[in-house]
Amino acid sequence: MNSMFYLHRLKWAGLLLVANAGLLLYLSLGDLKTMPSWSWTDIAGEGGSAALVLVWLGLMLKGRPAGRVTNLLFIGLACLFLSLWMDTLDEFVALPEAWVWDHWLESAPMPVGFVLLTIGIYHWHREQLAINAQMVNRERHFREHRQFDKVTPLADADYLRSQLAAALPEAQANQQPLSLLVLDLDEFHLVNARYGHAEGDRVLQLVCQQMMMNLRRHDLLCRLAGDRFAVLLPNTLEAQAHTLALELTQSIAHLACKSSLQGERIQLRATTVAVMARQDDAESLLARSNLAMARAKQALELKRA
Numbered sequence: 001m002n003s004m005f006y007l008h009r010l011k012w013a014g015l016l017l018v019a020n021a022g023l024l025l026y027l028s029l030g031d032l033k034t035m036p037s038w039s040w041t042d043i044a045g046e047g048g049s050a051a052l053v054l055v056w057l058g059l060m061l062k063g064r065p066a067g068r069v070t071n072l073l074f075i076g077l078a079c080l081f082l083s084l085w086m087d088t089l090d091e092f093v094a095l096p097e098a099w100v101w102d103h104w105l106e107s108a109p110m111p112v113g114f115v116l117l118t119i120g121i122y123h124w125h126r127e128q129l130a131i132n133a134q135m136v137n138r139e140r141h142f143r144e145h146r147q148f149d150k151v152t153p154l155a156d157a158d159y160l161r162s163q164l165a166a167a168l169p170e171a172q173a174n175q176q177p178l179s180l181l182v183l184d185l186d187e188f189h190l191v192n193a194r195y196g197h198a199e200g201d202r203v204l205q206l207v208c209q210q211m212m213m214n215l216r217r218h219d220l221l222c223r224l225a226g227d228r229f230a231v232l233l234p235n236t237l238e239a240q241a242h243t244l245a246l247e248l249t250q251s252i253a254h255l256a257c258k259s260s261l262q263g264e265r266i267q268l269r270a271t272t273v274a275v276m277a278r279q280d281d282a283e284s285l286l287a288r289s290n291l292a293m294a295r296a297k298q299a300l301e302l303k304r305a
Helices: 009-029 040-063 068-089 101-107 109-142 157-173 189-195 197-213 238-253 282-304
Strands: 178-185 220-225 228-234 270-276
Touching: 009 040, 009 068, 040 068, 068 101, 068 109, 101 109, 109 197, 157 178, 157 220, 157 228, 157 282, 178 238, 178 282, 189 197, 197 220, 197 228, 197 238, 228 238, 238 270, 270 282
Parallel strands: none
Antiparallel strands: 178 228, 178 270, 220 228
């Protein structure tokens, strides 16, 4: 079973439980219609539509991680399915005409589902725009280079150094600020120890996507080594860089990352630092960022103690 699909097994179980409850409700309160009274056109239209919505649900859950957007899409499609499912049951089971609650079961979930589905698609669209912008940015920078990290779709530390070597003199010549942001995942070795390195690599890929969605179009995200990332921030003052660092820290803390096997929440924390270039070359700026990170980690350990 696809690991991403496995994470959403509880959603499937809940949907099937509600669908079966509706079936049992109709069977217990109504009478089965005879075959000559069946409307095959309605059965094919409503039942076929319900089956197609189930296929959409499966494809969506198979390709998306857990999170708010996935939940919106799932609940929206689930409402559409339940509305069509109850309509289909009405073709086989006759309920007393005086009852009206069955009409609400058939009609009410449909508009709710469309509203939630529209909201989910809107946020999904925004996700894709952010990711596409970063992909375009990386393609522009990397078209003539092969300095890619083997786990994430990011450039490596060597490429960052080459970009710093080019960007620092340009920023000084144009009198524009340039900052460097470094993010380090706290105690990430525990993820590898508990879940294995393959799962750790998958988590790094999710973190990479999360960071890309919180960066600007012209920022350059690279993987320095292991669980440490760096972001080159052109035309960015140190205060702006600190604000962006805080946003990245919060986004990692709220990342809905779950293990592939058990589906349990993998809680992530990150330490971020930001330094603005002064009269630096690439190595001295990296050295200052490493020193700032070491101090931040030391302060974190003292705080925990």
